[in-house]
Amino acid sequence: MGTTPLETVPEPKYWHLRTVLSEALDSEFEVGEILPNERDLAARFGVARATLRQALEQLELEGRLQRRRGVGTTVAPPRVGVAVGTREHTWPGTADDAWQPADCHLAAPPATVADALGTDRDAPVHTVRRSRVSHGLPVAAELLYIPPSSVPGLTAIDAPSGPARARAVLRELQRGDLERQESSVELGSAGADDAKELDRLPGAPVLVVTTRYLAEGRTAALSVATYRADTCRLTFGDLGDVEIHHGPRTQAS
Amino acid sequence: MGTTPLETVPEPKYWHLRTVLSEALDSEFEVGEILPNERDLAARFGVARATLRQALEQLELEGRLQRRRGVGTTVAPPRVGVAVGTREHTWPGTADDAWQPADCHLAAPPATVADALGTDRDAPVHTVRRSRVSHGLPVAAELLYIPPSSVPGLTAIDAPSGPARARAVLRELQRGDLERQESSVELGSAGADDAKELDRLPGAPVLVVTTRYLAEGRTAALSVATYRADTCRLTFGDLGDVEIHHGPRTQAS
Numbered sequence: 001m002g003t004t005p006l007e008t009v010p011e012p013k014y015w016h017l018r019t020v021l022s023e024a025l026d027s028e029f030e031v032g033e034i035l036p037n038e039r040d041l042a043a044r045f046g047v048a049r050a051t052l053r054q055a056l057e058q059l060e061l062e063g064r065l066q067r068r069r070g071v072g073t074t075v076a077p078p079r080v081g082v083a084v085g086t087r088e089h090t091w092p093g094t095a096d097d098a099w100q101p102a103d104c105h106l107a108a109p110p111a112t113v114a115d116a117l118g119t120d121r122d123a124p125v126h127t128v129r130r131s132r133v134s135h136g137l138p139v140a141a142e143l144l145y146i147p148p149s150s151v152p153g154l155t156a157i158d159a160p161s162g163p164a165r166a167r168a169v170l171r172e173l174q175r176g177d178l179e180r181q182e183s184s185v186e187l188g189s190a191g192a193d194d195a196k197e198l199d200r201l202p203g204a205p206v207l208v209v210t211t212r213y214l215a216e217g218r219t220a221a222l223s224v225a226t227y228r229a230d231t232c233r234l235t236f237g238d239l240g241d242v243e244i245h246h247g248p249r250t251q252a253s
Numbered sequence: 254m255g256t257t258p259l260e261t262v263p264e265p266k267y268w269h270l271r272t273v274l275s276e277a278l279d280s281e282f283e284v285g286e287i288l289p290n291e292r293d294l295a296a297r298f299g300v301a302r303a304t305l306r307q308a309l310e311q312l313e314l315e316g317r318l319q320r321r322r323g324v325g326t327t328v329a330p331p332r333v334g335v336a337v338g339t340r341e342h343t344w345p346g347t348a349d350d351a352w353q354p355a356d357c358h359l360a361a362p363p364a365t366v367a368d369a370l371g372t373d374r375d376a377p378v379h380t381v382r383r384s385r386v387s388h389g390l391p392v393a394a395e396l397l398y399i400p401p402s403s404v405p406g407l408t409a410i411d412a413p414s415g416p417a418r419a420r421a422v423l424r425e426l427q428r429g430d431l432e433r434q435e436s437s438v439e440l441g442s443a444g445a446d447d448a449k450e451l452d453r454l455p456g457a458p459v460l461v462v463t464t465r466y467l468a469e470g471r472t473a474a475l476s477v478a479t480y481r482a483d484t485c486r487l488t489f490g491d492l493g494d495v496e497i498h499h500g501p502r503t504q505a506s
Contacts, residue, residue, distance in 0.1 A: 011445055011455060012454075012455060012456070014456075015445070015455045015456055018456075058442055058456055061440065061442055061458065062440070062441055062442055063439070063440070079439060081437065182488070182489070183488070183489045184334065184486050184487060184488045184489065185438050185460065185486070185487045185489070186316070186332060186460075186482075186485070186486040186487065187314065187315075187316070187440065187458060187460065187482040187483075188315055189311055189314055189315055192264055192268070202264060202265060202268045203265075203267075203268055203271075203311055205314065205440060205458070207438065207439075207440065207460075229439075229440040230440075232439070233437050233438070233439040234437060234438045234439065235435070235436070235437045236435070236436045236437065236438070236489055
């Protein structure tokens, strides 16, 4: 890595350091390689450890570095493209569905969910918890809310909860006619449950994808899925694998 | 706000405080209201200021709070839904386009962009800088890369740069036949130029939307747009305004 003096630069020091480090990651390091320790890095670039840490945090946010307890800071592999909008008109639970049902229970959802579903706030809905794995890594955790009116043929014979129940609910859901789905993406942070499922600490940044499934003019199901923001790039469209972004873009000069 | 003792909780203190504060924001505060200062808040909840700050940072990341210099910490309005995938088959620059061209120049793009466009790495492409405003606020900054082969009829008569040149390039681009567009969304951080345009500090979290426009089987243009992650919820689909998420979701109980 270079030893560019950082004293004369007008932009924040940590930001300039981030850029220098980012270039070093491209040119001198391999994916998975462990970075020198913080003290050595700080000395090499002539910066305070607080500045170094800020730059490392920034690069972690951008998915360039991974901090793993007991290992240290390693160079992250490129983000995994995860298709979110490809199967535009597919109900949850079809054969090629990327999600694994983990659990199901009947309970009143959060008030905002009840409002979006158009159900009474204290009315119980089927809540299916599902998880998504890509290339062997957990990438997303989902809660799928399904009002009883969307699964009228559901029998009470099945188990009241668990994966079998989840599958029964999804099977019934698929008897309806999906008209359309709408999604939104926003930045959030992982709650305790999600963090555990995604192998992250609570508060880790996640991309929250909310999807509304519409049938017969009303919301038949609502999905709130949290994707790991450090490892995932969400793709929309048929091919949907546009892999361009690499840290903050710089104006072509 | 309550005064729940935080000492007995097993989850990280700041995380529990975040939840308590989040509930207080819902029940006791109006949008735009200024929060008490950090010392008072820390005293009220019996936590160290470092813990309080962590919780406030978390809520800022989630778009619940805004920190404004000279004003203090205020309760943020709900995120603005910004349509990203509605006009699936619209070229940039049509009449109902949400973007304002600001500048245009001809230069070699970043290597990753050249690779995606299938142009030589040192071959110049038209680079249009555009910005997007929603409800009077800057929400996104974009660089749109257009290889000269996508705008064969472009004359050299127009100004070599500036908004007029940008409009001329977009006009020519629209003579082609758009076949498809693909997008991806990922977390990034604002570079110096973007930060200025978005009225944020460098390093602020942004949602990076990369869109590839395909015509006659090849990539005719590539857009890299950064959206403010604190104020924007990106929507995909026809109605596309699913407004559910409110901080980290909790399992319905």
